[in-house]
Amino acid sequence: xxxxxxxxxxxxxxxxxxxxxxxxxxxxxxxxxxxxxxxxxxxxxxxxxxxxxxxxxxxxxxxxxxxxxxxxxxxxxxxxxxxxxxxxxxxxxxxxxxxxxxxxxxxxxxxxxxxxxxxxxxxxxxxxxxxxxxxxxxxxxxxx
Amino acid sequence: xxxxxxxxxxxxxxxxxxxxxxxxxxxxxxxxxxxxxxxxxxxxxxxxxxxxxxxxxxxxxxxxxxxxxxxxxxxxxxxxxxxxxxxxxxxxxxxxxxxxxxxxxxxxxxxxxxxxxxxxxxxxxxxxxxxxxxxxxxxxxxxxxxxxxxxxxxxxxxxxxxxxxxxxxxxxxxxxxxxxxxxxxxxxxxxxxxxxxxxxxxxxxxxxxxxxxxxxxxxxxxxxxxxxxxxxxxxxxxxxxxxxxxxxxxxxxxxxxxxxxxxxxxxxxxxxxxxxxxxxxxxxxxxxxxxxxxxxxxxxxxxxxxxxxxxxxxxxxxxxxxxxxxxxxxxxxxxxxxxxxxxxxxxxxxxxxxxxxxxxxxxxxxxxxxxxxxxxxxxxxxxxxxxxxxxxxxxxxxxxxxxxxxxxxxxxxxxxxxxxxxxxxxxxxxxxxxxxxxxxxxxxxxxxxxxxxxxxxxxxxxxxxxxxxxxxxxxxxxxxxxxxxxxxxxxxxxxxxxxxxxxxxxxxxxxxxxxxxxxxxxxxxxxxxxxxxxxxxxxxxxxxxxxxxxxxxxxxxxxxxxxxxxxxxxxxxxxxxxxxxxxxxxxxxxxxxxxxxxxxxxxxxxxxxxxxx
Numbered sequence: 238x239x240x241x242x243x244x245x246x247x248x249x250x251x252x253x254x255x256x257x258x259x260x261x262x263x264x265x266x267x268x269x270x271x272x273x274x275x276x277x278x279x280x281x282x283x284x285x286x287x288x289x290x291x292x293x294x295x296x297x298x299x300x301x302x303x304x305x306x307x308x309x310x311x312x313x314x315x316x317x318x319x320x321x322x323x324x325x326x327x328x329x330x331x332x333x334x335x336x337x338x339x340x341x342x343x344x345x346x347x348x349x350x351x352x353x354x355x356x357x358x359x360x361x362x363x364x365x366x367x368x369x370x371x372x373x374x375x376x377x378x379x380x381x
Numbered sequence: 382x383x384x385x386x387x388x389x390x391x392x393x394x395x396x397x398x399x400x401x402x403x404x405x406x407x408x409x410x411x412x413x414x415x416x417x418x419x420x421x422x423x424x425x426x427x428x429x430x431x432x433x434x435x436x437x438x439x440x441x442x443x444x445x446x447x448x449x450x451x452x453x454x455x456x457x458x459x460x461x462x463x464x465x466x467x468x469x470x471x472x473x474x475x476x477x478x479x480x481x482x483x484x485x486x487x488x489x490x491x492x493x494x495x496x497x498x499x500x501x502x503x504x505x506x507x508x509x510x511x512x513x514x515x516x517x518x519x520x521x522x523x524x525x526x527x528x529x530x531x532x533x534x535x536x537x538x539x540x541x542x543x544x545x546x547x548x549x550x551x552x553x554x555x556x557x558x559x560x561x562x563x564x565x566x567x568x569x570x571x572x573x574x575x576x577x578x579x580x581x582x583x584x585x586x587x588x589x590x591x592x593x594x595x596x597x598x599x600x601x602x603x604x605x606x607x608x609x610x611x612x613x614x615x616x617x618x619x620x621x622x623x624x625x626x627x628x629x630x631x632x633x634x635x636x637x638x639x640x641x642x643x644x645x646x647x648x649x650x651x652x653x654x655x656x657x658x659x660x661x662x663x664x665x666x667x668x669x670x671x672x673x674x675x676x677x678x679x680x681x682x683x684x685x686x687x688x689x690x691x692x693x694x695x696x697x698x699x700x701x702x703x704x705x706x707x708x709x710x711x712x713x714x715x716x717x718x719x720x721x722x723x724x725x726x727x728x729x730x731x732x733x734x735x736x737x738x739x740x741x742x743x744x745x746x747x748x749x750x751x752x753x754x755x756x757x758x759x760x761x762x763x764x765x766x767x768x769x770x771x772x773x774x775x776x777x778x779x780x781x782x783x784x785x786x787x788x789x790x791x792x793x794x795x796x797x798x799x800x801x802x803x804x805x806x807x808x809x810x811x812x813x814x815x816x817x818x819x820x821x822x823x824x825x826x827x828x829x830x831x832x833x834x835x836x837x838x839x840x841x842x843x844x845x846x847x848x849x850x851x852x853x854x855x856x857x858x859x860x861x862x863x864x865x866x867x868x869x870x871x872x873x874x875x876x877x878x879x880x881x882x883x884x885x886x887x888x889x890x891x892x893x894x895x896x897x898x899x900x901x902x903x904x905x906x907x908x909x910x911x912x913x914x915x916x917x918x919x920x921x922x923x924x925x926x927x928x929x930x931x932x933x934x935x936x937x938x939x940x941x942x943x944x945x946x947x948x949x950x951x952x953x954x955x956x957x958x959x960x961x962x963x964x965x966x967x968x969x970x971x972x973x974x975x976x977x978x979x980x981x982x983x984x985x986x987x988x989x990x991x992x993x994x
């Protein structure tokens with residue numbers, strides 16, 4: 238069992254994408270959505286009466302699997318776990334950008350930073366995730 | 382050297398020549414006009430020849446961001462669309478929120494200028510730095526929702542951002558809108574300008590970044606801003622009800638327009654209040670991009686003839702115009718009419734006005750079923766409302782007349798109907814009964830776009846004494862100037878929940894590295910407002926056009942809290958010109974006023990065009 242993770246309450250998500258923006262700012266110092274470690278899938282065209290508020294705006298973030306398929310597939314052992322939070326971390330110096338972990342991710346949330354050719358993922362901001370702090374509707378929760 | 386916020390690039394697309402150019406934006410120009418509306422005012426004044434036909438290839442469409450779009454600055458999801466209005470012939474600017482414009486920034490552009498006219502229907506596809514014109518023949522005739530879905534499908538990416546026109550824009554309905562996923566650049570007929578250019582849509586996918594000049598400062602004020610928004614006592618109410626929260630208080634003050642602005646009391650008000658709407662149709666709260674205050678309401682009609690229809694909305698203005706102003710007290714009917722307006726791409730405010738006007742003409746016997754294609758056009762008829770929305774959007778039968786707007790329709794019908802044709806300079810009034818809040822009347826009379834509530838609303842400042850003309854000109858000038866700045870940095874009006882003007886400037890400085898203080902800001906605001914006015918002066922507008930419909934000026938409101946009142950316009954207007962530094966007889970800015978705000982070149986040009994300064 239992993240220790241900490243971001244818990245999602247999709248029904249509360251209003252699709253503002255603030256989590257993606259603060260994530261990009263925190264990790265890269267600029268606003269670039271392709272470098273966010275969290276993503277919101279927005280589907281606002283409900284076409285029938287059965288539309289569920291759980292399916293309109295849906296944040297997706299690393300589930301911190303344990304065991305973690307990304308970690309296990311990595312050919313250069315670039316992955317480790319944060320001793321504080323148990324979050325899966327990527328050593329940017331070791332990562333070769335081969336993309337195997339991205340293919341393996343069951344959530345499809347790992348992605349490649351195309352400018353630096355390395356895989357990027359949520360690191361739980363060392364135990365105090367900025368996305369949770371700035372989420373205006375408490376759709377994101379941090380559970381330890 | 383631009384340090385942050387701006388990309389410094391403008392995309393210019395000539396549809397006639399099929400030419401796509403990237404231009405550099407002069408830093409000095411941005412310092413003088415900030416971006417968005419200010420930049421648009423400057424560009425349109427310089428680039429448009431006087432007195433061109435707004436629906437001809439000579440008109441241009443400016444779709445502009447400000448320095449803050451694409452950043453995490455709260456309340457900055459909007460873009461500004463500037464053009465010459467086919468409804469009024471004036472300068473016009475419309476705002477569009479949602480999730481569209483940030484991608485233009487990420488693609489590397491501060492704005493798009495669209496000129497000329499395509500030979501056949503096209504759409505613009507901005508795939509990051511690669512810009513192409515794509516055939517849109519197969520999209521012509523489609524609604525905005527269909528267009529959006531089809532473009533996403535043919536590009537093969539559901540995250541592509543699309544803004545499009547519907548059949549209304551294609552047929553040049555004079556108040557056609559541009560729609561991006563239920564959000565609209567609605568007023569002034571920008572959609573008709575787009576349609577006249579055979580431009581069906583703009584699709585964008587931006588993959589780049591937006592920088593911030595002072596990162597540490599930005600993070601610090603961001604944290605402060607979020608605390609301030611959370612601490613605002615009105616914020617939870619607005620999150621729950623969005624703009625519709627205004628319906629109840631507006632009606633209590635006699636401000637909701639009722640049956641073509643004929644009275645201040647609506648007997649069906651309970652059914653169209655925010656609480657009732659929330660209970661009956663709202664299923665989810667929605668935010669625009671990067672906005673911490675989800676005022677958007679995703680609605681689903683659950684019962685009745687329109688069951689199954691979903692939309693984002695309706696909002697306050699739409700409830701006023703498609704609702705009480707047409708005598709409609711059924712929220713499902715209003716929502717359906719709203720959804721049709723969005724799909725057909727027409728402005729809900731002007732649409733509600735023109736239908737209400739036609740209803741009054743019908744009830745007075747000025748028109749009959751022979752004129753209305755057999756429709757029993759009475760106030761309160763939801764069926765008539767929905768039918769007419771469809772007819773306007775497609776310019777079918779009687780709808781073709783209505784698509785010209787209240788002013789032209791009134792001229793056609795005659796019979797003294799201009800007494801209750803509720804427009805200024807050809808643009809229909811927004812959801813504020815001016816006899817119950819006279820400063821808003823002054824705003825409608827003077828707004829550079831024709832009647833429009835969003836160019837400096839004084840509603841909140843006037844609540845204590847809504848009927849007194851005292852001090853209203855001063856309140857209005859300040860509000861109009863604030864909105865010049867907000868529309869140029871591009872803050873949504875909802876930024877009032879948590880941010881004041883000083884706070885907005887802090888974000889502007891942190892993002893751009895430019896400093897903007899009180900004095901400089903006041904000069905910029907005056908420059909922008911005066912320049913827009915100069916555009917209208919060059920088109921031939923004078924003081925006589927700064928008026929209100931005869932009903933607002935001469936017909937005492939028969940009931941409600943402001944019973945017996947009319948708008949005392951002249952006295953407010955005299956004071957207004959004095960404060961603005963405009964000639965009180967002609968309404969034209971004096972040479973001194975123009976030169977004081979750095980517009981000597983504009984003064985020279987007006988002189989050349991033989992206007993007496």
